[in-house]
Amino acid sequence: MTDRAEDGPGGTTGPTVRIGVLGAARVVKTALTEPAREVPEVTVAALAARDPARAREHAARLGIPRVHDSYDALLADPELDAVYVALPNALHATWGERALRAGKHVLVEKPVTSNENEARQLARAAEETGRIVCEAMHPLYHPLNDRVRELLAAGTIGEIRHAEAHVAFPIPSAKDIRWSYELGGGALMDLGVYALALLRSYVGAGGEEEAALKDVEGALAPVRTKDVDRRVDARLRFAGGATGRIVATMWGWPPLASRCLVEGTAGRLTVLNPLGPQMFHRITVTAGGRRTRERVVKQPSTYACQLRAFARAVTGGEPLRSGPEQFVPAMAAIDAIYRRAGLPPRGAGAEAGRVAGETV
Structure with a gap:
């Protein structure tokens, strides 16, 4: 250094x-x-x-x-x-x-x-x-994620019972590497990983850093090319008893959309645009007969927050939010969702990837 x-x-x-x-x-x-x-x-x-x-x-x-x-x-x-x-x-x-x-x-x-x-x-x-x-996993490092976890940990909506994350980013070009199984493509791999990370962060608020997944209760993953999902809709159950759902699509509309919903015993919390809060976002809490809305600081960007956290982990040993303790169980969940949907997990394309274009 x-x-x-x-x-x-x-x-x-x-x-x-x-x-x-x-x-x-x-x-x-x-x-x-x-x-x-x-x-x-x-x-x-x-x-x-x-x-x-x-x-x-x-x-x-x-x-x-x-x-x-x-x-x-x-x-x-x-x-x-x-x-x-x-x-x-x-x-x-x-x-x-x-x-x-x-x-x-x-x-x-x-x-x-x-x-x-x-x-x-x-x-x-x-x-x-x-x-x-x-x-x-840049959204986890932004102050918006901290504020959502703070509200949930404080019991603002009671005990968490269910959470959902919906993300969409259309990729129309069939030549894009995200449509290649050999290169590890698919809606779940490109966008669903974000949805899963957000759910694990929110459901785990007030306890573990990320909630542990117990089971994939159901999953649909229609394909566009062989074994490559254009959309995934998975129903999950977490170790603490809460249920979850992730929906991610690389096909159709709306473009550039992301939102999360968390339902508890005393209300619900919704987050608009957790993936790009530096552009716009909103937290809405409905509880006790009242509805409140708030916004957190937009800047710096999620990417700047992530980069600063990475630098401080390297130079000062500060903990990360997307290190091995988080990403190993996340990839286990991704594999399980693919299997439940009747598709093979990714991983057959290391050799093919060596000659791939770098267009992600």
């Missing part, structure tokens, strides 16, 4: 974490380089992609100073402290583990891996190397 960073918005002086990027994906701008401007604890220092020419073009566009000719060359860079894995889902486990064993801390795009077995392997590599691995 480099010398101490200057004070920034919401930040404190401290060591700067130098991050290298694996992949020339579109998400790098939104999830890393733009929020890094708000997080002085982080420097985005290098990038590598499958196509070196594309890597140079992408790095120039994003203002990343160094480009490596291969993923392995980036992992060997002694001037990097951490790696952001922005590759297709099928490659997250392979390159996340290689980065850990190269001595780097790892921030890996969601979903953290293709399945539970890969998640356990990645968690084991982090333990063996003494490095941090964090899934990029």
Whole structure:
């Protein structure tokens, strides 16, 4: 790590974490380089992609100073402290583990891996190397998530009985890698992981950090391409007795929509746009014959909150909200939902992913 960073918005002086990027994906701008401007604890220092020419073009566009000719060359860079894995889902486990064993801390795009077995392997590599691995589950790090959990923990709607999360983001192009089973595609993998994370966070408020899933009671997952779900609708039961439902779609309307509902013995709480609260959001609580609405601070973005948390975990050992303790059971739940819906869990495409385009 480099010398101490200057004070920034919401930040404190401290060591700067130098991050290298694996992949020339579109998400790098939104999830890393733009929020890094708000997080002085982080420097985005290098990038590598499958196509070196594309890597140079992408790095120039994003203002990343160094480009490596291969993923392995980036992992060997002694001037990097951490790696952001922005590759297709099928490659997250392979390159996340290689980065850990190269001595780097790892921030890996969601979903953290293709399945539970890969998640356990990645968690084991982090333990063996003494490095941090964090899934990029950015909504969990925003003050909106804190406020919802605070309201639920305070008993505002009584004991939680049921929770739902609905997310939609249409992907019309059949060429998008999210429609490829070999690359770990599917609505559940792309959007359902967010819905599941939010439910586990909300149902677990006031107790565990994330509620444990007991059973998948039912799941429907109509496909668009072979074994790739365009929509998933899963009914869940948590260990504490509460039920849950997640609905995620990459097909149809409405676009860019997300909302959550939590029902308790004394009322209900709804959250509008928990995935992008920096754009707009609203919490509505109906209890005791009254309805109240509130908004939490919009800025910084969910991505900036996540990046700052990752930097502080690396430099100061602060706990993460999407580390192995959270992502291993989450991937177990994803596998279980696929099986209940009659589809195979992801994970057959590691080799195919090696030659995939980086367009997530």
